[in-house]
Amino acid sequence: NAGVTQTPKFRVLKTGQSMTLLCAQDMNHEYMYWYRQDPGMGLRLIHYSVGEGTTAKGEVPDGYNVSRLKKQNFLLGLESAAPSQTSVYFCASSLGLAGVPRDEQFFGPGTRLTVL
């Protein structure tokens, strides 16, 4: 049981390049999330999905797009990378019990992205 996996683990981009980060979960979870972690800022929610084919904006969505074509996968895209997007990106998933606080989020190991 792999849980939540993220691909790639590390990536270096030049300003203006595009890339897609892949998140996969094998727990049959309904909800999936993308966060970014910056020093001193904790984790901030970028986008999230409450089910296959649905996505919604989080706290810091600008410059990112997402897609949830399959229940087990959640993709995060950067169309034109900027140095401000240098960060560690975490994907998470949860069962999908809306309004139930014990709907624990399980996190992947992270992707470290550097934009030069």
Place this chain on the structure above:
Amino acid sequence: DQQVKQNSPSLSVQEGRISILNCDYTNSMFDYFLWYKKYPAEGPTFLISISSIKDKNEDGRFTVFLNKSAKHLSLHIVPSQPGDSAVYFCAALLGYAGNMLTFGGGTRLMVKP
């Protein structure tokens, strides 16, 4: 403006002693609070939580206290062990906003043998 703040970026304690990590929040509508633990090169993992209708929740060596009037919560670890050395994040949840968590900036705990 950060709604959840952890004002101590780091904390160092001796093995066997108590570790106290603090968290303050500004939004009185938060109704559930969680603590996550994160080791280097890994994702955060859930540690313990507390509902806003309670003032204390205990799980083994970990206890979380909530002071709603002060908008303050704390995590106590007794006794502290070297394996507890990690970054601890406080997070808050708005019940009506689904499962969107708001995180604090984290506190790095170092437990010395």
